[in-house]
Amino acid sequence: MMPGRVFPFSMEKDEKDRYLTGKMIELTQYHRDHCSAYRKMTDALGCDLRRITHYSQLPYLPVSLFKDLRLSSLEEGEDDFKTVTSSGTSGQRRSQIILDARTRTDQQTALARIGSDFLGTRRMPYLVIDCPATVGKRDHFSARTSGILGFSIFGAHRTFALNDDMCLNKDALHDFLEKYGRQPFLVFGFTFMVWKYFCQELEAEGMRPDMRRAVLVHGGGWKKLADQAVSKEAFAAGLGRVCGISRVIDYYGMAEQTGSIFFECECGHLHCSDYSGILFRRPEDFSVCGPGEEGIIEVLSTLPRSYPGHILLTEDQGRLLGIDDCPCGRAGAYFEVSGRIEHAELRGCSDTYEDRS
Amino acid sequence: MIPMRTDPDTIRALPIRYILGDAEVLARIPMQKPFVPFSDRTLDLLAALSASLRAREEVRTMPDAAAFAFWCRRAALEGLKKQYCRGRGRRIGRGVSLHFTPSNMPVLFAFSMCAGLLAGCSVVIRLSRSSSPEEELICRTLAELLDSDFADFRPRIVFCRYEHDRAVTDLLCSLCDLRVMWGSDESVQEIRRSPLPPRGIDLPFAARTSAAVISAEGLLKSGSLDLLARDFYNDTFLTDQNACSSPRLIYWLGSRQDTDRARDLFWTALEEEVTRRDYHVQAQTAIRKLEAALCLAAVCGADQIQGPGSTLVRVQAAKLTEDIWDYTAPGGFFVESSGEDLRGLEPVLGGCCQTIAVVGTDPGRVADLVVREGLRGVDRIVPAGHTLDFALTWDGIDMIGAMSRQISLPGGNVL
Numbered sequence: 001m002m003p004g005r006v007f008p009f010s011m012e013k014d015e016k017d018r019y020l021t022g023k024m025i026e027l028t029q030y031h032r033d034h035c036s037a038y039r040k041m042t043d044a045l046g047c048d049l050r051r052i053t054h055y056s057q058l059p060y061l062p063v064s065l066f067k068d069l070r071l072s073s074l075e076e077g078e079d080d081f082k083t084v085t086s087s088g089t090s091g092q093r094r095s096q097i098i099l100d101a102r103t104r105t106d107q108q109t110a111l112a113r114i115g116s117d118f119l120g121t122r123r124m125p126y127l128v129i130d131c132p133a134t135v136g137k138r139d140h141f142s143a144r145t146s147g148i149l150g151f152s153i154f155g156a157h158r159t160f161a162l163n164d165d166m167c168l169n170k171d172a173l174h175d176f177l178e179k180y181g182r183q184p185f186l187v188f189g190f191t192f193m194v195w196k197y198f199c200q201e202l203e204a205e206g207m208r209p210d211m212r213r214a215v216l217v218h219g220g221g222w223k224k225l226a227d228q229a230v231s232k233e234a235f236a237a238g239l240g241r242v243c244g245i246s247r248v249i250d251y252y253g254m255a256e257q258t259g260s261i262f263f264e265c266e267c268g269h270l271h272c273s274d275y276s277g278i279l280f281r282r283p284e285d286f287s288v289c290g291p292g293e294e295g296i297i298e299v300l301s302t303l304p305r306s307y308p309g310h311i312l313l314t315e316d317q318g319r320l321l322g323i324d325d326c327p328c329g330r331a332g333a334y335f336e337v338s339g340r341i342e343h344a345e346l347r348g349c350s351d352t353y354e355d356r357s
Numbered sequence: 358m359i360p361m362r363t364d365p366d367t368i369r370a371l372p373i374r375y376i377l378g379d380a381e382v383l384a385r386i387p388m389q390k391p392f393v394p395f396s397d398r399t400l401d402l403l404a405a406l407s408a409s410l411r412a413r414e415e416v417r418t419m420p421d422a423a424a425f426a427f428w429c430r431r432a433a434l435e436g437l438k439k440q441y442c443r444g445r446g447r448r449i450g451r452g453v454s455l456h457f458t459p460s461n462m463p464v465l466f467a468f469s470m471c472a473g474l475l476a477g478c479s480v481v482i483r484l485s486r487s488s489s490p491e492e493e494l495i496c497r498t499l500a501e502l503l504d505s506d507f508a509d510f511r512p513r514i515v516f517c518r519y520e521h522d523r524a525v526t527d528l529l530c531s532l533c534d535l536r537v538m539w540g541s542d543e544s545v546q547e548i549r550r551s552p553l554p555p556r557g558i559d560l561p562f563a564a565r566t567s568a569a570v571i572s573a574e575g576l577l578k579s580g581s582l583d584l585l586a587r588d589f590y591n592d593t594f595l596t597d598q599n600a601c602s603s604p605r606l607i608y609w610l611g612s613r614q615d616t617d618r619a620r621d622l623f624w625t626a627l628e629e630e631v632t633r634r635d636y637h638v639q640a641q642t643a644i645r646k647l648e649a650a651l652c653l654a655a656v657c658g659a660d661q662i663q664g665p666g667s668t669l670v671r672v673q674a675a676k677l678t679e680d681i682w683d684y685t686a687p688g689g690f691f692v693e694s695s696g697e698d699l700r701g702l703e704p705v706l707g708g709c710c711q712t713i714a715v716v717g718t719d720p721g722r723v724a725d726l727v728v729r730e731g732l733r734g735v736d737r738i739v740p741a742g743h744t745l746d747f748a749l750t751w752d753g754i755d756m757i758g759a760m761s762r763q764i765s766l767p768g769g770n771v772l
Binding site for chain 2: 313342347
């Protein structure tokens with residue numbers, strides 16, 4: 001380990017390859033033993049764990065598979081679990097992810113370790129750009145619920161900036177800033193919601209709250225904003241103009257893989273922690289891309305035990321920027337996400353009512 | 358004077374774009390007199406359309422449009438007329454046919470129009486939202502004919518486009534005597550929410566799937582593998598394997614040794630053809646294929662996934678079950694099974710199975726199985742290379758028969 005390399009961004013390439021390969025083989029075996037559907041799938045793919053020399057050779061499941069199948073690796077009789085559903089607009093199928101207590105705890109720990117590397121270990125007042133109803137139902141989780149509750153570990157005095165009808169709760173915002181606005185505070189929300197229900201609302205209302213001390217952490221993807229031609233730069237500029245937020249941290253992560261959360265560092269790079277792995281695959285044959293070459297993102301996590309989600313092929317594309325040499329000093333791979341893979345245009349008889357969504 | 362069913366002002370106010378015809382024509386279309394099936398004048402129009410299309414330079418770069426023009430050339434129409442009108446008694450078109458056509462089969466609207474016109478009906482077509490060069494060419498050519506020698510058809514043909522709008526669909530449906538719906542199950546059900554007049558008839562062409570039966574012995578004897586690979590490519594990859602009639606399942610018929618040999622030869626030849634024709638899979642399609650293959654393994658007991666990231670994903674299933682159709686994918690995805698006879702194929706020949714492409718075996722064998730076992734599926738058995746050919750009997754529906762009515766006469770119908 002190089003001096004200055006700190007957990008959970010401590011492992012350099014050789015060590016990480018060895019560690020992750022071992023861990024992933026072990027988890028693959030675990031899920032083969034505990035999830036019969038996973039065993040059948042990996043058998044059909046001809047997976048022989050004795051011949052694996054690197055984690056990139058292990059089978060990966062497309063994230064969309066969790067919309068088709070409810071995959072569980074719970075111990076027999078285990079009934080202490082929650083089902084997290086992915087975000088998705090109404091009418092779309094949602095992923096179902098089964099989380100038991102252990103996997104949830106591990107996920108919280110990983111998030112705390114990774115997050116504090118960027119946000120510090122001191123709890124800050126916590127403003128959520130969402131409505132209280134999102135965390136209302138405790139047994140059925142959405143990705144938004146998980147995000148809000150997950151980030152609560154960095155915050156105190158949790159306050160919701162929106163009412164349940166998604167309009168701005170001006171009183172709550174005013175009181176929060178009155179009490180905590182002069183010290184560093186954490187703002188969290190999904191990218192699109194921060195833009196639409198917060199930034200644009202403030203602008204429309206002519207409100208200019210002073211939020212210069214805020215650190216905004218947001219995630220969930222740029223797709224909806226890109227559709228409205230709002231770039232990353234325009235997003236940051238808008239927030240700066242309306243409420244003076246200057247520190248904005250984007251993260252990449254998904255409901256389907258607990259424990260894999262990738263924060264953007266001061267250099268604008270997304271970082272892979274000791275808990276995770278990241279690969280980029282070519283769409284033509286799923287072979288692994290070279291450095292800098294754009295491909296479909298595969299994410300690996302050492303944490304999922306209650307469901308076989310340790311190696312997933314996402315529907316996002318991105319590219320590896322480098323390993324172990326980011327100027328921010330963190331060890332491990334760093335990368336960028338360029339967006340969702342393109343929607344395939346196929347010929348053939350399809351919808352007379354195409355493009356309804 | 359006959360009262361109009363709908364006031365032209367009401368129609369004019371609706372957000373419809375007309376590609377052929379206009380609000381006036383649409384308002385008056387219920388008053389057009391039906392023709393007898395395959396009338397001379399209709400044949401003249403379609404033959405002229407065929408000739409004009411084939412005379413155009415652009416058609417050379419549009420295989421779909423060229424195939425359409427070839428299909429409606431005069432000799433072919435005369436042949437169809439003979440085949441359809443023999444012993445069918447006195448018939449006349451039902452009136453106004455309304456057609457909903459899909460977006461990514463660019464010439465299906467033209468075939469659907471031909472079926473309507475040949476039955477003796479006038480035709481209203483809702484084209485899909487996005488146009489294609491093929492569609493544009495056919496519409497332009499037809500418009501020129503209607504503006505010159507075939508002005509008498511102008512009041513009988515409307516092509517239009519509109520955004521999803523229940524009010525417009527309601528109105529169009531109120532004007533028609535029958536509607537022809539091409540599309541996914543959801544689109545067909547969506548259109549069905551608009552009522553038809555009480556005696557209106559629906560011809561639904563909803564989502565279907567298809568399979569191929571290849572006799573291993575037949576393939577080994579044939580010796581024309583390149584030709585078979587080309588035909589099979591046309592049946593599948595040419596439309597991204599996303600047409601209802603493109604096979605997604607291959608059933609190998611024969612002894613184990615023959616099947617193993619035939620399979621190797623077939624896939625090698627097809628792979629070469631795919632490379633030669635430079636077929637590319639988009640990322641999303643590649644992922645869908647992997648997803649479908651894994652579902653088949655998890656749910657339907659498929660044993661082996663070959664080439665999970667490749668252009669040709671193959672999934673071996675020792676035993677076929679009907680739910681296999683729920684987990685297939687387009688863009689180069691094949692479920693394979695085999696047997697000494699056709700019994701193993703039976704479970705997948707339920708209602709959603711449309712076409713069986715056959716290689717080296719008698720099509721009658723499949724038809725016999727369907728009839729003997731009383732199966733719900735299989736409307737069409739064709740040689741490989743012909744799954745995409747349009748025919749006037751589709752999904753088991755005789756379109757000419759369904760769009761025309763028979764005048765029964767004393768002492769039998771034949772005159």
